[in-house]
Amino acid sequence: MQRFRVALTQYERPLESVRKTVDLSQGLDHLPPSAKVFIKPNIVFWTRKAQFPKWGVVTTSRVIEDMVVLLKERGVSRITIGEGTVVFDPKDKATAAHAFEYLGYNVLRDRYGVKNVNVFERPFQKLDLGDGIVLKFSTEILESDFVVNIPVLKTHAQAVVSLGIKNIKGMLDVNSRKKCHSADAVKDLDFWIARLADKIPPSFTILDGIYTIERGPGPDGKARRSNILIGSADVLSADMVGAKVLGYEPNQVPHLVHAAKNRNRPMDLSDVEALGAKIEDLASLHAYTFPYNESATLPVPMEKMGIKGLSYPKYDNSLCTYCSGLTGAILTSIAFAWKGEPWSDVEILTGKRMKPTPGKRSVLVGKCLYQVHKKHPDIAEMKVIKTCPPAPEAIITALHDLGVDISPQILLNLETAPGFFMRKYEGKPEFDESFFRIEAH
Numbered sequence: 001m002q003r004f005r006v007a008l009t010q011y012e013r014p015l016e017s018v019r020k021t022v023d024l025s026q027g028l029d030h031l032p033p034s035a036k037v038f039i040k041p042n043i044v045f046w047t048r049k050a051q052f053p054k055w056g057v058v059t060t061s062r063v064i065e066d067m068v069v070l071l072k073e074r075g076v077s078r079i080t081i082g083e084g085t086v087v088f089d090p091k092d093k094a095t096a097a098h099a100f101e102y103l104g105y106n107v108l109r110d111r112y113g114v115k116n117v118n119v120f121e122r123p124f125q126k127l128d129l130g131d132g133i134v135l136k137f138s139t140e141i142l143e144s145d146f147v148v149n150i151p152v153l154k155t156h157a158q159a160v161v162s163l164g165i166k167n168i169k170g171m172l173d174v175n176s177r178k179k180c181h182s183a184d185a186v187k188d189l190d191f192w193i194a195r196l197a198d199k200i201p202p203s204f205t206i207l208d209g210i211y212t213i214e215r216g217p218g219p220d221g222k223a224r225r226s227n228i229l230i231g232s233a234d235v236l237s238a239d240m241v242g243a244k245v246l247g248y249e250p251n252q253v254p255h256l257v258h259a260a261k262n263r264n265r266p267m268d269l270s271d272v273e274a275l276g277a278k279i280e281d282l283a284s285l286h287a288y289t290f291p292y293n294e295s296a297t298l299p300v301p302m303e304k305m306g307i308k309g310l311s312y313p314k315y316d317n318s319l320c321t322y323c324s325g326l327t328g329a330i331l332t333s334i335a336f337a338w339k340g341e342p343w344s345d346v347e348i349l350t351g352k353r354m355k356p357t358p359g360k361r362s363v364l365v366g367k368c369l370y371q372v373h374k375k376h377p378d379i380a381e382m383k384v385i386k387t388c389p390p391a392p393e394a395i396i397t398a399l400h401d402l403g404v405d406i407s408p409q410i411l412l413n414l415e416t417a418p419g420f421f422m423r424k425y426e427g428k429p430e431f432d433e434s435f436f437r438i439e440a441h
């Protein structure tokens with residue numbers, strides 16, 4: 001039986017810890033110097049308007065630079081770093097450029113001749129992954145000879161974990177990303193994302209767990225300094241070991257179950273050779289989901305506040321990036337608006353699958369739900385946000401019309417709001433911003 005090598009190491013120092021992970025996993029052993037290499041970091045979120053917590057959210061620049069050095073040592077000269085960070089305004093190219101500048105990728109360009117690419121400024125190409133899954137991928141990754149995939153070792157509120165396979169979602173155009181969040185409850189997000197890495201060039205995955213995060217993937221989660229690196233030339237093996245380190249058996253992660261089935265692989269790691277540190281010595285449970293009440297109608301903290309007359313059913317995995325970026329802002333605005341007087345039968349529905357409750361006054365957030373339910377006969381009163389992405393102003397108006405008097409402050413300042421999460425990390429030196437900088441000498 002073929003055995004897939006996975007290296008686990010503790011991050012101790014620049015360059016040498018990544019070198020140890022690469023050497024132990026033999027992940028770059030067959031890479032010829034002539035190869036065109038594409039590095040895929042994870043910059044799931046960025047804003048120019050606030051300093052926000054990147055720990056466990058964005059790949060550290062430390063690991064990126066160390067990988068570039070190791071590639072250069074192997075004589076590789078054609079290296080591209082590419083990412084497709086979703087921003088609220090599709091015409092906004094400055095935010096991605098700011099991320100590359102801040103994270104030191106331009107220093108890497110000047111120091112090592114690396115090319116930096118915002119994939120939204122380049123073409124996409126349609127790929128048929130089978131079983132009805134057709135998506136558009138960046139030609140930059142498809143036309144490379146080898147991919148170095150460097151996601152963060154993180155949890156994900158919808159996908160349980162977001163590791164090597166899920167990181168490839170950042171190579172899709174925006175419409176393809178929305179398609180992955182399918183309205184079909186069987187062929188759902190997990191079914192779609194399980195195939196994302198199937199047709200990329202040969203790759204090496206290194207899970208950057210210098211910082212990990214609970215309730216990821218964004219800055220509202222709870223980061224930890226974990227000092228873990230996991231490397232493998234086989235992305236599924238890296239992800240299964242990564243899931244275990246985050247406290248989940250691979251069979252508790254639906255997209256890994258699909259991916260293993262598609263590849264005829266066992267879920268029990270019996271074909272994986274884990275080298276270096278022991279999985280059980282590094283593993284610790286990271287919660288992935290936001291706690292909701294038993295009826296899944298309100299987050300637990302809001303139920304504890306005594307909120308009555310309003311339900312906000314728990315997000316499902318049909319909710320895509322733009323709408324999920326609004327969820328925390330809407331919920332926080334509602335919590336601040338609660339004055340102890342029950343609201344009147346308000347429900348706020350999101351994603352693509354939710355159904356209005358007869359007799360309720362329903363807010364349908366986003367064009368998807370609007371199109372399905374615009375003629376629903378049993379809704380007592382309907383407020384709709386018809387656009388994608390949903391306009392914050394329209395959400396504010398809809399809630400005001402139903403007597404939920406939220407302050408517009410948070411929803412109108414979505415790009416600065418993540419700055420508030422910095423407070424959690426104040427006075428904790430282990431949360432070190434320098435992991436995300438590369439200084440020009």
Ligand code: SF4
Pocket residue numbers: 178181318319320321322323324351352365366367368369387388389390
């Ligand atoms: S409205 Fe929301 S759920 Fe629908 S496609 Fe847009 S972001 Fe996704």
